[in-house]
Structure formats: C-alpha cells, structure tokens
Amino acid sequence: MSVVRLGHLYPRQMNIYADRGNIAVLARRLEWRGLRLDVESLETGDAIAPGRFDMFYLGGGQDRDQEVVAEDLAAHKAEGLHRAAQEGAPILCVCGGYQLAGAGYTGQDGGRMPGIGLLDVDTVAGPTRLIGDIVIDAELDGERRRVVGFENHAGRTRLGPGARALGQVVAGHGNNGEDGGEGAISGRVIGTYLHGPLLPKNPWLADVVLGWALEHAGSAQPLAQLDDQLETAARERATERAGKRR
Amino acid sequence: MTIARTAGRLSRALGRGGGTSVPGAVLLRLDETAPDRLARRLPDGVVAVSATNGKTTTARMLGACLAAADRRVVANRAGANLLSGVTTALLEGSAASPRPDIGLFEVDEAALPEVATRLSPRVLVLMNLFRDQLDRYGELECLASLWHEMIEGLGPDTTLVVNADDHAVLTLAGLGCPGAEGRPDGPRVVTFGVDDTSHALAEPPHAADATRCRCCGAELRHEPALLGHMGRWRCSSCGAVRPEPDVVARSVALDGVAGIELSVDTPAGRVDASIPIPGLHNAYNATAAIAGALAAGVPSELIGPALGTSVAAFGRGEQAALSGRQLVLLLAKNPAGANETVRTVLLEPGRLHVLVALNDRTADGHDVSWIWDVDYEPLLERIERLTICGDRAHDMALRFRYAGLDPERMHVVPDLAPAIDAAVAGAPEGARVYVLPTYTAMLGIREVLVDRGAVEAFWRDGADGLDGDG
Known part of the structure; x- marks a missing residue:
C-alpha cells in the first residue's frame, strides 16, 4: 500500500483556523482509495530528516505563538524545507503559515518577523483586517478551477518575480485587496489565505497536492475519482455567500 | 426617553423581534451618558x-x-447583551413601579x-x-x-x-x-x-x-x-x-x-x-x-x-414536545460550547437521534471553520440518525463525512422546518431528538416550534427581569 508521509508543522501552535480539517481531508481521501497518510508532528526544536516526508503542512496561529514559530522555523526547519521543496515535496502553507513561508512579516508597529523564503512574497500589516468569504479562480498543473474559502488577515502580501499568484480573486480581498491576486505558488510550494478550512470544499486542490506527494513517494498511479457531491454543494453555497455579502 | 420607549413598541409591533435593543440604541443617540446615570439610580x-x-x-x-x-x-434579555440592550433594560426599569433596586446584566x-x-x-x-x-x-x-x-x-x-x-x-x-x-x-x-x-x-x-x-x-x-x-x-x-x-x-x-x-x-x-x-x-x-x-x-x-x-434559558437545554417526540434544544455556537453539548448528549443512553443546524449569519459568525475544532467524533458510534440543516448545512455534512460517519445515517435538509419534520419522522415515537443549533439557527428552530405551539415566543419568556410592555 502506498503511504504518504506528512510533516505537520507546529500542530499545537499553528491551528487557529481549524487546520486539522485539512489534515482530515488528506487522510480520508487517501484512505478511500486504499492508500494511507502517516502524520508526524514537527514541534519546536525538532529537525527535519532528509527524505523523511512526502509533504508538509503549515497552518496559522495567534500572533504570540507565531513569533516563537518564526524563530524555530529559521533555526531548525528552513534548511530541511528548502531541500524538500527542491526534491518536489509539496508544502501547503495557510494564513500565518503563508506569511512565514515568504520573506517575512512587518507588523503594525514596524517590528519585523522574518520568514524562511520558500515563496517570493513579502507581507506588511495593513490598517484593517480583510475578512470574509472568498472565491478565486486557481490554476494548478495547467488547469483552472474555482476554489472557495474564508479569509481573515491584516497582512497585505505582495509577490516578487519568483512566485505567481495561486489564483485570481472572483469575490473577496485576496493577497492585498488591490492587485486581484490570491496566494502564491512556486514549484510545489503553495501559500494561501484561504481557510474554512481550505481542503474540505476544494477536493480538486487536495487531490492535486496529494498527487504530487504520491509522486514524491514514488507512486505513479493516478488517483481514482471520488463522489464529491457534498463538496460541490458546499462550494456552491460558499460561492453564493461570497457574492451576496459584497 | 418616551421616544426610545415608543421605538421599542414600534419595533415589536413591526414584528422585528422583541424590541430588546432598539429603545436603548435610540436613547444612546439622544443622550450618550443615559445608561451611566440610570445605573447610578439603582440603590444596590x-x-x-x-x-x-x-x-x-x-x-x-x-x-x-x-x-x-x-x-x-432589572435585567436585560437573553442575547440583548451589548450596551444598547443593557440601556434598554435600564430604561424600562426606570419606568417600572415599584422601582428596581438592583441591575443584573x-x-x-x-x-x-x-x-x-x-x-x-x-x-x-x-x-x-x-x-x-x-x-x-x-x-x-x-x-x-x-x-x-x-x-x-x-x-x-x-x-x-x-x-x-x-x-x-x-x-x-x-x-x-x-x-x-x-x-x-x-x-x-x-x-x-x-x-x-x-x-x-x-x-x-x-x-x-x-x-x-x-x-x-x-x-x-x-x-x-x-x-x-x-x-x-x-x-x-x-x-x-x-x-x-x-x-x-x-x-x-x-x-x-x-x-x-x-x-x-x-x-x-x-x-x-x-x-x-x-x-x-x-x-x-x-x-x-x-x-x-x-x-x-x-x-x-x-x-x-x-x-x-431556575429554568433553562431559551434554547439552552429547553425541551419541547412535537408529534410525540421530545426535542431537546442545546445551543452549540463555538468549539468549547459545542464540545460540552456533545458531552451532555453522550450522557443519554442508547442510540441517538440528532439534528445539527449551522448558520453563518452575523450573530453566528460568518466563518464556519470553527466546526472543525469541535470534537464531534465521540458521537459517531452513538448516532442512529443525523439530520443536518442551516445556511451552511453542507459544510457541517463535510465535517461528519470526513470524521467518518456512515453516509447512510446522514441526511442533509438545508431548510429548518422540513429538517425538523425529517428528524422527528426519523425518530421512533417517544424518542428524544437532540437539537444542536448555532445562535440564529436556534432562533429559527424556535420560531418553527412556536408556530406549532410547542414553545413560547422568547420575549414573553420573561421569568427573570421585567417584562416591559411586551
């Protein structure tokens, strides 16, 4: 049986937007296909052994916790994550995790929290929080699909030349509320502000990332189709909400 | 103050809920320090x-x-718990006879x-x-x-x-x-x-x-x-x-x-x-x-x-009989509260009939991701039949799908009234149906139950505090 080994970064600190929903989706969608997800927590102080993981997940946390995480990422994780990214292991970074995957985060008070540069993006706190349902047209592996979620962030993220936006905003704010882009992708590193959580309503995105992880794990077989009627209905409902509340 | 009270009566007459916050909001517009002054008049x-x-x-x-x-x-009514709701209560108290001697908010x-x-x-x-x-x-x-x-x-x-x-x-x-x-x-x-x-x-x-x-x-x-x-x-x-x-x-x-x-x-x-x-x-x-x-x-x-x-506040352990089944309303509006609700339901014996209602309106929070922080898992092996309703019923259905609930046991009926009917019809005569709604879903479900004479409208539910002119 093919196994995907997931490194879940800081599940204790970086879990504020129900990130365990994303992990549950990854696990079940493998299980329903006769495959398996092995999840290992990576806490502060833990190192990343080369080749140990097929994919990584980094969620969002409260400001207080994120400072501790930022330090630990630089000290114990950055090197391993960069190496894994080069070897094609997908890294999914959501909300605060997205910001820390970039160059860094400049707070309202001017204080700087450095990121680990997996994505060529930089984030500066804005005067207001960008909150609400969001719909984007995302592009992965040359395919465009509708992706929905909820965003809640003070940071305004701007992309450098080394990353492209994960998608274009259809309804909502996105990276900075100005340039119409949402999230970032570089190779197989994905960053996004979409939670809700991200994956339950967007099984296409989950399956693309799982496909990449399986490839890293040495499995070539394509993922079988699943019955995603509930997912589709939930996505349509969220899309309606995003349209109405704007 | 007369203007503010009239606004309350108008709000109620227009069917806009209990008029529990409107008079206070009007009074605050007219006199910003009114609640401070009214509170100082309470001897205790x-x-x-x-x-x-x-x-x-x-x-x-x-x-x-x-x-x-x-x-x-003198007390504010359940849910009218912003400054406007407190001010409404103080305003009503100031007109009551005999005067109240203590405020409870x-x-x-x-x-x-x-x-x-x-x-x-x-x-x-x-x-x-x-x-x-x-x-x-x-x-x-x-x-x-x-x-x-x-x-x-x-x-x-x-x-x-x-x-x-x-x-x-x-x-x-x-x-x-x-x-x-x-x-x-x-x-x-x-x-x-x-x-x-x-x-x-x-x-x-x-x-x-x-x-x-x-x-x-x-x-x-x-x-x-x-x-x-x-x-x-x-x-x-x-x-x-x-x-x-x-x-x-x-x-x-x-x-x-x-x-x-x-x-x-x-x-x-x-x-x-x-x-x-x-x-x-x-x-x-x-x-x-x-x-x-x-x-x-x-x-x-x-x-x-x-x-x-003391009796349960509306929607918080409140019970209502409907078509020979007993509905138990247990408000579940955030992870900690929902966890305790799940724990309380699990105290009950036997297989469980559950109705979960998830709305995403302002009072519920627009962001429904919190349901993934609730530990619903202990319910799975006890659920006989789960009916799911509300604005974001499908989000809740995904929560249970990915938790691993047998799809045969899960019924998604987005509208509240038909969902209540389906949950009741799916439970045997005499059984309890445990209803776990978010705040506005609870109000909606109660409205359905009031229409059917199963519970009383909440602004008449004034066992505590003054009932104003409601």
Whole structure:
C-alpha cells in the first residue's frame, strides 16, 4: 500500500483556523482509495530528516505563538524545507503559515518577523483586517478551477518575480485587496489565505497536492475519482455567500 | 426617553423581534451618558456577568437567587447583551413601579470593557474565555488584553468574581502568578472553581485555548482538565498553580439532559442544589452564580432552593414536545460550547437521534471553520440518525463525512422546518431528538416550534427581569 508521509508543522501552535480539517481531508481521501497518510508532528526544536516526508503542512496561529514559530522555523526547519521543496515535496502553507513561508512579516508597529523564503512574497500589516468569504479562480498543473474559502488577515502580501499568484480573486480581498491576486505558488510550494478550512470544499486542490506527494513517494498511479457531491454543494453555497455579502 | 420607549413598541409591533435593543440604541443617540446615570439610580448597584460561554444561564441563575432575597431586579434579555440592550433594560426599569433596586446584566465579552466602565458594577462575574468567532472578536489575545485593561481600571467598590480554573481569567484579574496578590486599591477578588475530578478529561480537547502560562510563557499542564482548558492547571516552569477557590463545587452529579446536582463549599457554609439545567458547563455556571449571589449579599441558605427553581434559558437545554417526540434544544455556537453539548448528549443512553443546524449569519459568525475544532467524533458510534440543516448545512455534512460517519445515517435538509419534520419522522415515537443549533439557527428552530405551539415566543419568556410592555 502506498503511504504518504506528512510533516505537520507546529500542530499545537499553528491551528487557529481549524487546520486539522485539512489534515482530515488528506487522510480520508487517501484512505478511500486504499492508500494511507502517516502524520508526524514537527514541534519546536525538532529537525527535519532528509527524505523523511512526502509533504508538509503549515497552518496559522495567534500572533504570540507565531513569533516563537518564526524563530524555530529559521533555526531548525528552513534548511530541511528548502531541500524538500527542491526534491518536489509539496508544502501547503495557510494564513500565518503563508506569511512565514515568504520573506517575512512587518507588523503594525514596524517590528519585523522574518520568514524562511520558500515563496517570493513579502507581507506588511495593513490598517484593517480583510475578512470574509472568498472565491478565486486557481490554476494548478495547467488547469483552472474555482476554489472557495474564508479569509481573515491584516497582512497585505505582495509577490516578487519568483512566485505567481495561486489564483485570481472572483469575490473577496485576496493577497492585498488591490492587485486581484490570491496566494502564491512556486514549484510545489503553495501559500494561501484561504481557510474554512481550505481542503474540505476544494477536493480538486487536495487531490492535486496529494498527487504530487504520491509522486514524491514514488507512486505513479493516478488517483481514482471520488463522489464529491457534498463538496460541490458546499462550494456552491460558499460561492453564493461570497457574492451576496459584497 | 418616551421616544426610545415608543421605538421599542414600534419595533415589536413591526414584528422585528422583541424590541430588546432598539429603545436603548435610540436613547444612546439622544443622550450618550443615559445608561451611566440610570445605573447610578439603582440603590444596590449593578451585577454584571461576562464570559465566552454561559452568560445567559448564569445571569438567570443569579436572577433567581436575587429574587429569592426579595431584590427587585432589572435585567436585560437573553442575547440583548451589548450596551444598547443593557440601556434598554435600564430604561424600562426606570419606568417600572415599584422601582428596581438592583441591575443584573449579561454582557457580551467584547462589549464588557465599555459597559463595565460606564456602569461601575458592584459585582462583576468573569467566567471563561474560549476561542469564539474569530471574524467578529479577533484572536483571544485581543479580547484578553481588553479585559486586562478594564480590570486595571476597577476600584475597591467592585467585587470581582473570577474562575480560578481558567488560568487566563484568573491571571487577567491579577492573581494566579507566583507572588501575585492583586492591587491594594483594586477590586476585592473572590474565586470559584470545580473540584470534582470524576469529570476529568483524559486530555484537554482539540480546541483547548490556554496552553501556555501567562506568567512565564512555559507550557501549562492540567492535573486534570475538566472542561476545555479549565481545571486544575499548573505551570511546568514558574510554579504558578491553580489556587484553592473560595467557592468550590466539591461534587457534581450529572443526570443526562435532565439536570445536575451539586454540593458547593463557600465561606458562608455549604450550598447544595439540584438544578434542572444539564451538563458540567452548567455546574460551572451554577458555581459562578453562587459566588456572585454571595458577593451581592444574598444569604447562603436561600441560594440552593433558588437555583432549584431556575429554568433553562431559551434554547439552552429547553425541551419541547412535537408529534410525540421530545426535542431537546442545546445551543452549540463555538468549539468549547459545542464540545460540552456533545458531552451532555453522550450522557443519554442508547442510540441517538440528532439534528445539527449551522448558520453563518452575523450573530453566528460568518466563518464556519470553527466546526472543525469541535470534537464531534465521540458521537459517531452513538448516532442512529443525523439530520443536518442551516445556511451552511453542507459544510457541517463535510465535517461528519470526513470524521467518518456512515453516509447512510446522514441526511442533509438545508431548510429548518422540513429538517425538523425529517428528524422527528426519523425518530421512533417517544424518542428524544437532540437539537444542536448555532445562535440564529436556534432562533429559527424556535420560531418553527412556536408556530406549532410547542414553545413560547422568547420575549414573553420573561421569568427573570421585567417584562416591559411586551
């Protein structure tokens, strides 16, 4: 049986937007296909052994916790994550995790929290929080699909030349509320502000990332189709909400 | 003030709910300092209750105790807990005859700093801080710092009643850290807690919020946790430890969805109470109410019997008969509250018929991601039939699908009325149907039940406080 080994970064600190929903989706969608997800927590102080993981997940946390995480990422994780990214292991970074995957985060008070540069993006706190349902047209592996979620962030993220936006905003704010882009992708590193959580309503995105992880794990077989009627209905409902509340 | 009262009558006449906030909002427009002035006219001052969870029920329990001591109470209605709702109540109280002598208000946790500053409560009961609607309240830390600032502004005329089992609440009140004794010119502090470790959690639930010591930043341990992060906490590093509470529930017996029995030690002697409101969370609420009632001068011997007469606030353990089945409404609006609701339902024997209702309106929070922080998993093997409804029914269905519920047991019926019918029809005659709604879904479900004569409209449900002109 093919196994995907997931490194879940800081599940204790970086879990504020129900990130365990994303992990549950990854696990079940493998299980329903006769495959398996092995999840290992990576806490502060833990190192990343080369080749140990097929994919990584980094969620969002409260400001207080994120400072501790930022330090630990630089000290114990950055090197391993960069190496894994080069070897094609997908890294999914959501909300605060997205910001820390970039160059860094400049707070309202001017204080700087450095990121680990997996994505060529930089984030500066804005005067207001960008909150609400969001719909984007995302592009992965040359395919465009509708992706929905909820965003809640003070940071305004701007992309450098080394990353492209994960998608274009259809309804909502996105990276900075100005340039119409949402999230970032570089190779197989994905960053996004979409939670809700991200994956339950967007099984296409989950399956693309799982496909990449399986490839890293040495499995070539394509993922079988699943019955995603509930997912589709939930996505349509969220899309309606995003349209109405704007 | 006449204009404001007329606005309330108009609001009700137009069918816009109970008119529970409109008159206050109008009065605040006309006279910004009106609530401050009206509160000062109350001879026994104001008792205020705030928390993420349990405000309404605790205020009702306190109301029963104050009434037992023959205090004439003016209280705001459930849910009308912003400054406008408090002002509405004060306005109605000022017109009542005889005049009320004490105010009793449940206050929204984000609105509390302003309300407390304006009303200078004699007794302020602070019970818990849990992760709630992130899109509305922001992170827990923002709320905590607002509360801290407010508490710093309180003087010795206030008695602060705080939960010793909630590390965050206790430390915000200036206690709980090594060497902390509170300010000499600050409020008098009374602590409460629950000591019955037969209700220990094997581990704090997934959504536990306070994982780090606020005194030193090290990891916080629970020996054990009883409810969410609440319980006997101890810092792994600096020596901070949950103190022996002044008012402490020594034993708590849970009787399914029927109620609780508890025995509470207080400086004024033991208080025993049998309360027809279910769940361990309500044992915490009752202990808080006992501590608050004592602080407000209610004789201890009146408290137990008074609590025994208190009834569930609407939608919080309330029951209604429909087509030969018994509906039990258990509000579940955030992870900590929903976890306790699940725990309470699991006290019931046999296979369970459950109706979950998820809305995403302003009062519910637009962001429904919190459902992934609820530990619904223990329900899975007990559910006979799950009906799911509400604006975001499909989001909830995904929560249970990915938790692993047998799809055959799950029925998605987005509209509330047909969902209630489906849940009732799917349950055998005489069975209970456990209804777990978010706030506005609960109001909607109640409306359906009112239409069918199963429960009374809530603004007539004025057992506590004055009923105004409703």
